[in-house]
Amino acid sequence: MTPETRDLPADSPGRAHRLTCLRYGSPGARPKVYLQAGLHADEMPGVLTLQHLAGLLDAAEAAGQVTGEILLVPLANPIGFAQWVQHKPQGRQDLESMQNFNRGYPDLAPRAGDALEGRLTGDADQNAALVRAALTEALAAERATTEVQALRLALMGWSHDADHVLDIHCDHHAVLHLYASPARPEVTDLLCRATGSALALVQEVSGGNAFDEAHTAPWAALRRRFPDHPLTSGPFSTTLELRGQFDVDDATAAGDAANLMVFLTAIGALAGQAAPAHGPGLHYPLGGALECFAPQGGVVSWQAAPGDMVAEGQVLGHVTHPMTRRRLPVTAPCAGLLFRLELWRSCLAGQGLAHVAGPEPGRDGHLLSD
Template sequence: MQRIDHPLLSPSLGSHKSVTSFHFGQPGTGQKIYIQASLHAEELPGMLVAHHLRAQLETAEAAGLLRGEVVLVPVANPIGLAQRLDHKPMGRFELDTSENFNRHYPDLATAVAPAVHGKLGPDGAANVKLVRQAMGDYLAQWEPDTELQSLRRTLLQLSHDADCMLDLHCDCEGVLHFYTEEPCWPQLAPLAHFLGAQAILLARNSGNRPIDECLSSAWWQLADQLKSQGIQLPLPQGCCSTTIELRGELDVTHALAQQDAQAILSWLQFSGVLACKQIPAVPAPCCAATPLAGSETLYARTPGVVVFAATPGQYLKTGELVAEVIDPIDNVTEHVWAGVDGVFYARIRDRYITAGGELGKIAGATPFRKGDLLGA
């Protein structure tokens, strides 16, 4: 194992932060898998999973079992991790800019298209290598102006040439659920099933460029550009990425983290990155994949105390009661009903809501939303 500390741009005199990456295996000997945790810094289940993964990967490397490279970043956001307000963690948005730490990554397809135009050939693997080199060159010449930009650049430099990228997050309260782009789903389906995902949400560009889609969308967008120009050259999906929501913010236990770490290790064995005596069988799916555009977000029309009638993981039918919002002053209760059939996969942790606030989400099977599909 190799540890590398990556200094970020200093935002103020005497202030310095860094991102630490752990590298297992040998580059170029097989697939590269990149795993990071807690980009939304208050989402800690993934950080504990990374802790257990590190121990397992150290053991596997010492035993000579690695057949590729694994890069692990247990703390992907030291900026957000240091942010607190009124004794509460504030790790989703940078306080200086109010920008979400997992939005606004660069459009890599647009950035590298001029560099690869006219250089791609009939060899798909060579084309992947060429595009990755162009991405690396683009990131090398990017000169960040802020600490936040330097964080984004650092994470992309570590991950841009990965075959698969796993971004470990969690919701406020919820069951384990799984986001990925449609072109990545065939390769990543086994991972979702090893993890026991209870909701799987697919999209083709969900909007606002989170880091996982920044990496994966570049490939299918470049391939689409070639087709639109009538160029018949192979360009495989060079990176398959996913955001894995490891239940809720309070689901930080060794038992769950060890379970999730083992699921990822089983997938690494299945994928040939870790050698094993017998390749593990992919578990039966816990759910069917559904379109992110079919996910219903439930909102409160009125302020009040929230009492949930539905629990995370419950399958709801249209018209079933999800929650009550109680106004104890005017003695009025708002009933919030399911608008679609599907798994109630996430809900808020607070039990007081203001008018227009988000209450929870149901994974519906029929797409009905358009535009940006992710929340703030």
């Protein structure tokens, strides 16, 4: 393993943050796999899991079993990790700009597409290499004026030409689930079966330029721009949600790391035979994940739990007004899998409280939360 560090330019005099990437295997070997955790820096399940995974990869490398190249960024967001306000971690948004750390990644397609005009061939693999090189050049042309922008570019500098990109997050209270583009459904299925993911939320473009999509959306855009030239489906990229924010313990993380080793073996980044231990997850459109909202402010009590299959209109819990004692139900907006609940047990009227994923897309436009 070769560690590599990258210093971010300091916005504030005297304060600087450093990124670390652990590199396994031979530079340039394929498949190239990139894993990071803690981009939302208050989400620790993935950070602990990558600690366990690093130990397993150390052993695999010592045994000569790393056949691809594996890059592991154990804490993708040291800026957010340092943000605490009133004794609570605030790792989701940059406190200066209130920008979500997982939005606003550069769209490399326009510049890469311009560079590819007249250069694509009739060979899909050759075109894939040309596209990868054009994306590298487009990324190199991006300029950062803030530390957060520099963070985005530094992470993509390691990840942008990978064959598989796993950005590991977690939800509030949730079952293991993931977000992916429709580009590589066989890998989506494999990752579900390797990790035990109950649900894959699939969408080509969700809005907001999240990290995972910054790797797949340009390939889709370039396929649309150059319809007369064959092009491979490009990389697999996902946001893997390792359950909820408090699902952080060594036994769970060790199990998740072992499951990721199964995935890495199945895609050929590690030698050996892999046997995913889980059944297939549900594959639903992201637009089919509908939110329930608080009917009033008050205290939230749930009678359903993440992982429950629910019927449309089913009572999932209640919000009780503590002064009037009025108790109103929270009902399922569609039939499907209740896959997440909000962290807090108090709410204001109109706030989102939970999501149910169903098979029919019920919304479009910007599909991700802020």
